[in-house]
Amino acid sequence: MLVTEQDRLRQDIDALVERHGHARSALMPILQEVQRNYSLVSPYAMQVIADRLGIHPVEVHGVVSFYSYLSEKPKGRYIVRLCRTISCDMAGKTRIARQLENDLGIEFGETSRDGAFTLEWANCIGMCDQGPALLVNEKVFTRVTPAQVHEIIAECRAIFGNQAHQLREGLHS
Amino acid sequence: MTAAHGNPSGGPSGKPTGGLTFATVDSEAGLKVALSGPRPDIVMKLRESGLRGRGGAGFPTAVKWTLAAAARGEQKFVVCNADEGEPGTFKDRVILNEFPDLVFAGMTIGGRAIGAREGILYLRAEYTYMRDALEAVLERRRKAGLLGANAGGLAGFEFDIRIQMGAGAYVCGEETALIESLEGQRGEPRNRPPFPVDTGFMGLPSIVNNVETLAWVACIMAKGPEWFKAVGTDKSTGLKLFSVSGDCARPGVYEFPLGITVAKLLEAVGGSDAKAVQVGGASGHCLPRSEFTRALAFEDISTGGSIIVFGQSRDMLEVARNFLEFFVEESCGQCTPCRDGSVKLLEGVELLEEGECSTAYLRELKGLSKTMQLASKCGLGQSAPNAFLSIVEHFQGEILGRSAAGI
Amino acid sequence: MVDKNEDPLTVRTPRSMQAPAGQAATAMPDAIGGTIRAVIDGQTIKVPVGTTILEAAKELGIRIPTLCHHPDLCIAGVCRICTVEVEGQRTLQAACTYPITAPIKVSTSTRTVRQARRHVIDLLLSRHYGECYSCARSNNCELQALAKEYGVEFFRFGQKEHRDHEIEDSSYSVVRDMDKCVLCRRCVRTCIDLQEVGVLEAIGRGDQTAIGTFMNKPLADVVCINCGQCINRCPTGALREKDHIEEIWEAIDDPAKHVVIQTAPSPRAGIGETYGLAPGRALTFEMNTALRRAGFDKVFDTNFTADLTIIEEGTELILRLYNALVKKDPKVALPQLTSCSPGWVKFIEHFYPEYLPNVSSAKSPQQMFGALIKTFYAEKNGIDPKDIVSVSLMPCTAKKFECNRPEMADSGYKDVDFGVTTRELGKMLQQAGIDLPNVPKSEFDDPFGGATGSGVIFGATGGVMEAALRSVVEFITGLKVEDLYEHADIVPVRGFDGVKYLEIKIPDAVGPVPDIIKHLVPDWNWAKGATLKFAVAHGTANAKKIMEDIKAGGKFSECHFIEVMGCPGGCIGGGGQPIPTSPEIRAARARAIYSEDAAYAIRKSHENPAVLKIYEEFLTDGPCGHKSHHLLHTHYTARGKYIA
Numbered sequence A: 001m002l003v004t005e006q007d008r009l010r011q012d013i014d015a016l017v018e019r020h021g022h023a024r025s026a027l028m029p030i031l032q033e034v035q036r037n038y039s040l041v042s043p044y045a046m047q048v049i050a051d052r053l054g055i056h057p058v059e060v061h062g063v064v065s066f067y068s069y070l071s072e073k074p075k076g077r078y079i080v081r082l083c084r085t086i087s088c089d090m091a092g093k094t095r096i097a098r099q100l101e102n103d104l105g106i107e108f109g110e111t112s113r114d115g116a117f118t119l120e121w122a123n124c125i126g127m128c129d130q131g132p133a134l135l136v137n138e139k140v141f142t143r144v145t146p147a148q149v150h151e152i153i154a155e156c157r158a159i160f161g162n163q164a165h166q167l168r169e170g171l172h173s
Numbered sequence B: 001m002t003a004a005h006g007n008p009s010g011g012p013s014g015k016p017t018g019g020l021t022f023a024t025v026d027s028e029a030g031l032k033v034a035l036s037g038p039r040p041d042i043v044m045k046l047r048e049s050g051l052r053g054r055g056g057a058g059f060p061t062a063v064k065w066t067l068a069a070a071a072r073g074e075q076k077f078v079v080c081n082a083d084e085g086e087p088g089t090f091k092d093r094v095i096l097n098e099f100p101d102l103v104f105a106g107m108t109i110g111g112r113a114i115g116a117r118e119g120i121l122y123l124r125a126e127y128t129y130m131r132d133a134l135e136a137v138l139e140r141r142r143k144a145g146l147l148g149a150n151a152g153g154l155a156g157f158e159f160d161i162r163i164q165m166g167a168g169a170y171v172c173g174e175e176t177a178l179i180e181s182l183e184g185q186r187g188e189p190r191n192r193p194p195f196p197v198d199t200g201f202m203g204l205p206s207i208v209n210n211v212e213t214l215a216w217v218a219c220i221m222a223k224g225p226e227w228f229k230a231v232g233t234d235k236s237t238g239l240k241l242f243s244v245s246g247d248c249a250r251p252g253v254y255e256f257p258l259g260i261t262v263a264k265l266l267e268a269v270g271g272s273d274a275k276a277v278q279v280g281g282a283s284g285h286c287l288p289r290s291e292f293t294r295a296l297a298f299e300d301i302s303t304g305g306s307i308i309v310f311g312q313s314r315d316m317l318e319v320a321r322n323f324l325e326f327f328v329e330e331s332c333g334q335c336t337p338c339r340d341g342s343v344k345l346l347e348g349v350e351l352l353e354e355g356e357c358s359t360a361y362l363r364e365l366k367g368l369s370k371t372m373q374l375a376s377k378c379g380l381g382q383s384a385p386n387a388f389l390s391i392v393e394h395f396q397g398e399i400l401g402r403s404a405a406g407i
Numbered sequence C: 001m002v003d004k005n006e007d008p009l010t011v012r013t014p015r016s017m018q019a020p021a022g023q024a025a026t027a028m029p030d031a032i033g034g035t036i037r038a039v040i041d042g043q044t045i046k047v048p049v050g051t052t053i054l055e056a057a058k059e060l061g062i063r064i065p066t067l068c069h070h071p072d073l074c075i076a077g078v079c080r081i082c083t084v085e086v087e088g089q090r091t092l093q094a095a096c097t098y099p100i101t102a103p104i105k106v107s108t109s110t111r112t113v114r115q116a117r118r119h120v121i122d123l124l125l126s127r128h129y130g131e132c133y134s135c136a137r138s139n140n141c142e143l144q145a146l147a148k149e150y151g152v153e154f155f156r157f158g159q160k161e162h163r164d165h166e167i168e169d170s171s172y173s174v175v176r177d178m179d180k181c182v183l184c185r186r187c188v189r190t191c192i193d194l195q196e197v198g199v200l201e202a203i204g205r206g207d208q209t210a211i212g213t214f215m216n217k218p219l220a221d222v223v224c225i226n227c228g229q230c231i232n233r234c235p236t237g238a239l240r241e242k243d244h245i246e247e248i249w250e251a252i253d254d255p256a257k258h259v260v261i262q263t264a265p266s267p268r269a270g271i272g273e274t275y276g277l278a279p280g281r282a283l284t285f286e287m288n289t290a291l292r293r294a295g296f297d298k299v300f301d302t303n304f305t306a307d308l309t310i311i312e313e314g315t316e317l318i319l320r321l322y323n324a325l326v327k328k329d330p331k332v333a334l335p336q337l338t339s340c341s342p343g344w345v346k347f348i349e350h351f352y353p354e355y356l357p358n359v360s361s362a363k364s365p366q367q368m369f370g371a372l373i374k375t376f377y378a379e380k381n382g383i384d385p386k387d388i389v390s391v392s393l394m395p396c397t398a399k400k401f402e403c404n405r406p407e408m409a410d411s412g413y414k415d416v417d418f419g420v421t422t423r424e425l426g427k428m429l430q431q432a433g434i435d436l437p438n439v440p441k442s443e444f445d446d447p448f449g450g451a452t453g454s455g456v457i458f459g460a461t462g463g464v465m466e467a468a469l470r471s472v473v474e475f476i477t478g479l480k481v482e483d484l485y486e487h488a489d490i491v492p493v494r495g496f497d498g499v500k501y502l503e504i505k506i507p508d509a510v511g512p513v514p515d516i517i518k519h520l521v522p523d524w525n526w527a528k529g530a531t532l533k534f535a536v537a538h539g540t541a542n543a544k545k546i547m548e549d550i551k552a553g554g555k556f557s558e559c560h561f562i563e564v565m566g567c568p569g570g571c572i573g574g575g576g577q578p579i580p581t582s583p584e585i586r587a588a589r590a591r592a593i594y595s596e597d598a599a600y601a602i603r604k605s606h607e608n609p610a611v612l613k614i615y616e617e618f619l620t621d622g623p624c625g626h627k628s629h630h631l632l633h634t635h636y637t638a639r640g641k642y643i644a
């Protein structure tokens, strides 16, 4: 990482610490915002956060590795999380999964080379009566049909392509 | 976006939730009652109502609140458990979408009852899309004087609520894991005792309650305990929301009095020809048709309200596998029976799928299941083998002696 | 009863919280006078509120097996081997976590309990790469013992037949074999809670949970201080020291090599345990014989350089005080911090590098000895230093790292070739068929010969301070320490309090400056009436407390001299000492050391004739002189805590 990038990250973290406080109980909100803004919690970020909160970097790593929504590796701009739990399974998640893999050209657990998409399994996302259900970042899609997979992805790509500079906003709208 | 958007609010898309009792209760009426009377009246009314926790375990809410009220601590906390991660459960999502005021009123009432100044709503990461709306409701309540200094107009009563997001871990629905998460730790359940009512968030007395429980608290305050316990059974009073999914005609959120039989419920949702029903989500039990006469009540089958219907053509071993995969991944990983036991059960299911599991080994796995139920540290491990056990018990004919290719 | 006799330093608020203090009294009618009646397997006992079932059972002589529990650490309750039946409870309860706050009836060995324990063992074995015959911990492994105790005669849930992890041996000190890990997290609690270094933590979730380092980097690349405390508390062979037994045998077998060994005080107090003796019996002189029988050419006493350290470090302290107080040199760094514990040295290099100028530049006794053996001793005996293989027997895994520091080659060669631990030497002697407890006694070899009691007590926390004070106080006041402290036992710095503090007022009458440092300070007038302040800390968690206080300008920043030992209890509790460890075991080893001190005729470093002689013959420009600076002093590396 370039020094300037590290500086920016450090400043961001300092601002977050300013807002959420130095107590360990501030850790989750800080990590969540770093994840949201950078698509990962980098090793350097973990160390800066640990330093500011007076805990050990390995403890931060332990926390990041515990939660599915935090990651030490970069995630795509769009994280597609398809529910694989029983109700969605019965509603046909397998075909949606296959179509997602086909259309994105990646497998579950992978990130597309352009950094646009990460494809992941999710455990029950609370849409069981409207399965198969998936989340794209924070947005929920239900009763998804294989044919709609293409539509959902195309829409994300459009945003990704057109507003590359506003990704952070577009992503979480 | 134009593609098939989810409908986070309603039950099945389009099905109005206006029919729920929550739609008929004025959230602020309950708050007013709770703030105007003497403090102990609140738990007294709750005790009379017989309200038991709607999160699954069914612990009497009045007892929990009484303990927390009596516990010493320079500060106390009201925590609303909106981690709703149990497979097949989605009623809390609906409540938070449609009736957030009831939940926040319930939390405020809890604050008054136990002497807390801070409330925390722990919202699962998967529900981030609801956050802004909930924040807006909180802001509106602050402006209306329902939160903050002299909350609800009660001089000297200070209470506010903040939202903290989960980060994708089912186990954080377990109350002590939830507290660990709030404290910035890995979501690993604590040793109990001590219990959160005296050693909770930051080591201080805390009550952790389910979203629905808190909404009912507001209702009970508004309408009185008699109104509440007019329905239900002696030990399971009142109404309960059920999240129904799977092979039925009309999945969605339903409201029934506790004590309703499985058969009756199936009838209402259009699932009468089911082969089996999973009550209580992945950690619940799988009932075959012969047990459809059982009652959904704490004294019979306790449940947080997840009902998953399996049609005649479903392969029950696949169901067991799906649940065990869930537990292998969602176990917090700290204690031996749960972490390693779930793996062994899943491997057992694989053996069954291959048709390579001896009856003797299956018996061994049943023994292991019992150990998991008894010796695991928290409710997750204690209930992880439930589905496996009931499927193995009730559908033995279906799962033994398969050929590798399938049935 | 239930006198836990814990190190105060281990009593911290555990993350998963112990018994609530206030809760019981109000709710429990039986809690009269703060005690409660517990019935365990039909036997009745009264225990204080909050006593765990495990502790109560122990009082009754009922054994409940444990695995994740350790007397030095906070309670985890994760292995679930200790579960018992508690009347009225739906599930089994972990005896190690369950606080008795109400009358209680417990059964510790019902069919259900035994079955559950057996299952827990079976599950652990199914994920454990068992190769006991080739494992460093065979016969001293808690998992193996449990399997035997519960009659495991087949692997109910299978056995791990392939490795999933490579053995991680990047560190000079600690080897990690994660295929043998049972996830008891004792190492995590040791490293984070007990030592507050923060290298190890549980990483991942569910079946993927594993003990890892920051970003799973090799141990050599993270902030590990090599203290080995995690090894001491690991129940299995998942953590062990890097072993040099084979290399040493090879050197011994090579006729061209002159193999010498120096032995530190703590291993003598511990090695008996590797032969099954109760802790607390020193085998100093038996070991001398045994080492010669094993093939070492010379056996030296590290206490000699411990005495030398006191002279060098004490002189350095006097110089710092003189320069600060008399010459008013603002650059003098005070308090002076001890440097003989390499675990502590690496700790300060990582976490408080800005305070490195405070650390005494004197080498540790091991490294002083190493430098002298390949110079002074080689010269004196006409041996080519390249043919000398210098081994040191230490209680310590960090010494293995220390002797591999690139700067530790002032003799022109690697000053110390191998640091071996008490545990390794125990194995070597057993391999050589030596029945250590029963061999005749013999003396150390010259020219370093006998030491003083001061050198011996280096092994226990407060020992370096006591030794230093015995000399420095005598130097300055001209009085005998015996006149100030009975038997020259400076009791205030003894014992296992995490942090100890002591003030000594210099009287208005001072003595003459001893010859040995006359060229450095002209007189003691400047010290008249001064109050000198000292502190002692052991375990890096306590060191951290002191350093934070110094940073904040608190009372320890006004100290003149502070002893810090990296390990809880000091070196007697070192990471290379026999396993198991507990407060009681460390106390027994300390007693052995102090009684050895008491038995010495000479108990002050500056009275050691061999030390005085080396200043006459070899280090002729005196303590902190040019030659001693070259051979006996060193410098440190500011490492910082960020990892690239």
Ligand SMILES: Cc1cc2nc3c(=O)[nH]c(=O)nc-3n(C[C@H](O)[C@H](O)[C@H](O)COP(=O)(O)O)c2cc1C
Binding pocket: B052, B053, B054, B055, B056, B057, B058, B059, B061, B081, B082, B083, B084, B085, B086, B170, B171, B172, B173, B174, B175, B176, B208, B209, B210, B211, B213, B214, B378, B379, B380
């Ligand atoms: C693994 C596990 C997951 C749980 N998940 C939830 C949950 O998502 N929501 C919830 O309200 N309770 C959940 N619980 C139950 C809580 O621990 C706790 O009992 C509940 O929040 C108490 O609230 P109540 O008394 O109002 O039901 C879970 C328990 C376990 C063991």
Ligand code: SF4
Binding pocket: B171, B188, B189, B330, B331, B332, B333, B334, B335, B336, B338, B339, B376, B377, B378, B379, B380, B381, B382
């Ligand atoms: S039962 Fe499972 S989730 Fe609960 S503490 Fe044990 S490993 Fe963690």
Ligand code: SF4
Binding pocket: C174, C190, C191, C195, C197, C198, C199, C200, C223, C224, C225, C226, C227, C228, C229, C230, C231
């Ligand atoms: S040797 Fe010490 S610092 Fe290193 S991992 Fe072990 S306990 Fe931690």
Ligand code: SF4
Binding pocket: C180, C181, C182, C183, C184, C185, C186, C187, C188, C211, C230, C233, C234, C235, C236, C238, C239
């Ligand atoms: S390495 Fe040893 S001490 Fe650490 S968790 Fe594994 S078995 Fe326990």
Ligand code: SF4
Binding pocket: C226, C227, C340, C341, C342, C343, C344, C395, C396, C397, C398, C399, C565, C566, C567, C570, C571, C572, C573, C574, C575, C576
């Ligand atoms: S205290 Fe002793 S055993 Fe521990 S690191 Fe220091 S020198 Fe080694």
Ligand code: FES
Binding pocket: A083, A084, A085, A086, A087, A088, A089, A123, A124, A125, A126, A127, A128, A129, A131, A133, B087, B088, B089
């Ligand atoms: S099972 Fe897919 S959302 Fe619940």
Ligand code: FES
Binding pocket: C065, C066, C067, C068, C069, C076, C077, C078, C079, C080, C081, C082, C083, C094, C095, C096, C097
């Ligand atoms: S020793 Fe009690 S749970 Fe491990």
